Amino acid sequence: xxxxxxxxxxxxxxxxxxxxxxxxxxxxxxxxxxxxxxxxxxxxxxxxxxxxxxxxxxxxxxxxxxxxxxxxxxxxxxxxxxxxxxxxxxxxxxxxxxxxxxxxxxxxxxxxxxxxxxxxxxxxxxxxxxxxxxxxxxxxxxxxxxxxxxxxxxxxxxxxxxxxxxxxxxxxxxxxxxxxxxxxxxxxxxxxxxxxxxxxxxxxxxxxxxxxxxxxxxxxxxxxxxxxxxxxxxxxxxxxxxxxxxxxxxxxxxxxxxxxxxxxxxxxxxxxxxxxxxxxxxxxxxxxxxxxxxxxxxxxxxxxxxxxxxxxxxxxxxxxxxxxxxxxxxxxxxxxxxxxxxxxxxxxxxxxxxxxxxxxxxxxxxxxxxxxxxxxxxxxxxxxxxxxxxxxxxxxxxxxxxxxxxxxxxxxxxxxxxxxxxxxxx
Numbered sequence: 001x002x003x004x005x006x007x008x009x010x011x012x013x014x015x016x017x018x019x020x021x022x023x024x025x026x027x028x029x030x031x032x033x034x035x036x037x038x039x040x041x042x043x044x045x046x047x048x049x050x051x052x053x054x055x056x057x058x059x060x061x062x063x064x065x066x067x068x069x070x071x072x073x074x075x076x077x078x079x080x081x082x083x084x085x086x087x088x089x090x091x092x093x094x095x096x097x098x099x100x101x102x103x104x105x106x107x108x109x110x111x112x113x114x115x116x117x118x119x120x121x122x123x124x125x126x127x128x129x130x131x132x133x134x135x136x137x138x139x140x141x142x143x144x145x146x147x148x149x150x151x152x153x154x155x156x157x158x159x160x161x162x163x164x165x166x167x168x169x170x171x172x173x174x175x176x177x178x179x180x181x182x183x184x185x186x187x188x189x190x191x192x193x194x195x196x197x198x199x200x201x202x203x204x205x206x207x208x209x210x211x212x213x214x215x216x217x218x219x220x221x222x223x224x225x226x227x228x229x230x231x232x233x234x235x236x237x238x239x240x241x242x243x244x245x246x247x248x249x250x251x252x253x254x255x256x257x258x259x260x261x262x263x264x265x266x267x268x269x270x271x272x273x274x275x276x277x278x279x280x281x282x283x284x285x286x287x288x289x290x291x292x293x294x295x296x297x298x299x300x301x302x303x304x305x306x307x308x309x310x311x312x313x314x315x316x317x318x319x320x321x322x323x324x325x326x327x328x329x330x331x332x333x334x335x336x337x338x339x340x341x342x343x344x345x346x347x348x349x350x351x352x353x354x355x356x357x358x359x360x361x362x363x364x365x366x367x368x369x370x371x372x373x374x375x376x377x378x379x380x381x382x383x384x385x386x387x388x389x390x391x392x393x394x395x396x397x398x399x400x401x402x403x404x405x406x407x408x409x410x411x412x413x414x415x416x417x418x419x420x421x422x423x424x425x426x
Contacts, residue, residue: 054162057175061158061182064408065151065191071412072188072419079420086419088143091426093193095120099128100135100142117300121279126227126271127195146193153197154190158182160204161382167211168350169386176400177389181382183407185329186375188415189426199228200380203235203356207383210242210352219264226271230298231377234359236268238352245351302369310368326372326422329414333375337361340384353383372424 073083089097098106099120106120127149135145158178166174181187189196202225209218218239225235243265250257280293298304315331317323341361344354361384364377378384392400418426 050163051159053166053171054159054174057162057178058155058158060175061178062155064179064182064411065154065187067408068188068412068415069191072191072416075416075420081420084143084147087191088147088193090192090419092123092195093146095123096128096131096193096195097142097146099123099125100131100146119297119300121282121294121297122230122301122303124195124227124229124232124275126224127198130198131193143193147191150193150197151191153201157190157197157200157204160201160208164204164208164211164353165383165386165389167208168353169390172393173386173389176392177382177385179404180385180388180392180407183404183411184379185333185410185414186379186418187411188418189376189379191415194376195229196376196379199225199232199235200382202228203232203380204382206235207238207352207356210239211350213246213261215243215258215260215264219267222264222268223271226269226273227275231360231363231380233269233272234356234363234380236272237359238356239268240265241355242352304368305363305366306368308366311365311371311374314371324422324424326418326424330372330375333378334365337378337381337384338365340387343387344384347387349383349386357381357383370425372422373426376426 069083069087072086076083076086087093095106104120104125108118127146130149131142131146134149135142138145138148158181161181162174162178165177182190190200202221206218206221206225209215209221222236222239225232243261246261247257276294277290279297280290283289283293283297311334314327318327318331338361341357344357349357360378360381364374367374367377392403395403
């Protein structure tokens with residue numbers, strides 16, 4: 001007879017089996033799961049890719065500008081000048097410094113011609129406003145903040161220039177153009193506390209948004225660009241021309257009109273027109289003052305639009321009588337701008353870039369007085385350099401290297417010459 005052994009009770013599922021002694025240890029409360037990757041938005045990935053694509057060109061640009069500052073520093077110390085004062089407190093930079101520190105309200109009688117009265121209302125507000133905001137958080141004072149803002153904007157301008165030229169002409173030409181732009185004879189201005197870096201950055205990214213049909217971004221950037229400089233009216237002009245051309249093409253092909261494009265064209269000149277109206281109402285009353293007030297302020301500086309008569313007389317004087325090196329260099333660059341604009345028309349440059357460049361050339365050469373400043377006014381007209389960049393990109397490596405070295409020598413030497421020897425306004 002078989003005696004049954006003890007019957008073992010079933011172990012409940014909630015009670016886990018004992019862990020063997022050789023593997024005993026802390027048991028995690030929850031089983032291990034691999035971490036999920038946080039999805040990166042497509043726009044962020046696209047921006048990162050665009051940044052990597054533009055990095056070589058922007059790096060060369062930054063190195064060129066640092067070399068320009070280093071050359072100026074060496075030469076300034078030999079002349080017992082301080083490079084910070086030369087870059088941050090010379091000519092117009094001093095006016096922006098005063099606006100950033102004290103606001104508008106400075107008037108200085110002319111020391112050149114009786115009856116003229118220099119007013120800081122001639123200077124647009126975006127750059128000094130940004131400098132004042134940067135001075136709150138950055139150490140070193142307003143001059144250091146002004147230079148920091150200008151240098152950051154110059155790097156952003158190089159990136160934006162690469163982006164728009166890369167979209168229209170390709171990477172090689174875009175890289176070459178950024179290099180040439182950073183090595184122009186007047187490129188030292190891009191390292192100064194001036195508004196050209198700010199305007200160039202906003203203009204480049206506005207043009208990029210325009211050629212890629214990002215109308216909302218283009219309109220917003222155009223408003224900001226219009227607050228940077230008087231000749232920044234070229235930016236909304238380019239955007240509006242692109243919108244009109246796009247609307248005409250849609251009408252001819254029977255497609256629906258884009259309301260966002262028309263809205264961008266409507267708001268694009270708001271910044272430029274808004275500041276002109278503010279100056280007019282600040283200096284007078286009524287509609288006439290709102291329209292003509294800013295131009296009256298410019299007239300007191302001796303700056304009028306005479307359709308190029310002053311420029312022609314200036315060039316005639318140079319032909320008949322000897323002049324300074326800076327005068328001949330300014331004339332050469334102005335003539336070069338006209339020739340490059342003609343090539344842009346013949347080569348059928350994309351409409352926004354062509355309109356932007358043409359407006360800048362007309363304003364620079366059509367204005368009276370301050371001929372020595374005209375190359376600086378033309379500095380933001382980077383699309384004009386496309387033929388030069390095309391030739392450099394297509395040259396043999398040895399020829400391209402020699403050209404870049406020669407441009408660097410001229411740029412570094414002439415930049416130091418402009419700020420330490422030349423006595424006319426820059």
